[in-house]
Amino acid sequence: MISTRYALPVTLLLMLALIPTVIHGYLGMKTVDGLSVTHINPVLDNFTSTPSSRQPGWGEDAFGCDEWIERIYTNEEGKSLRLFVGRSYDHKRLYHHPELALSYAKDLRGAGETRLPGQPEIPVTLLQNDTRPNMAAFVLLYDGKFIDNPISHQVRNSLKQLISPGKPMTLFYIADDNASKDTAFIKTPAASLLEKAIKDFMAQQPL
8 A cells, every 4th residue: 555645746657657648649749840742843953753653541551651752753864763752750660661661672771871962961871782773762851850860869859759749750762773883872863853852842931
């Protein structure tokens, strides 16, 4: 039996423990910033696009995305690239091996990290197949900041995320199924398109 002198602190602790459950479970509180991936222009400089053949519910099933796009962008030289941009409040589903869903059966492995030309604040994770010309790269954005290490980021912000309304993470993922292994990523059309898509998304005015 608990002494009555402990009743108040125990009650306060229980109330604190219930805050995340109330915020995320019962109320489902989320931060809406007014940004939308659907506002990314289907024409980005010398790239024009067509939608991919994914079904409308695919992004939600794969990543828990409230909204997403996947387009095939082609430049004037006929180079085609696949761009996916999605936003989800379930961060781990976005950052934990997105290539398993977005580049299924391509057998992509980690190939290090780089930065976009002239933009050291944007870390890019690189993926490639060692024997085939398949490659991909992705960038993560959260609360206006680009994420270098998503696991460390989530650990550092875990308490804040528990007691605050959820904020979406954004994944920018570009895939090239006919990449040159002799060209550094930052000099490729894929890097150029990725940079243009991020810039176009960030140009929106948040709420």
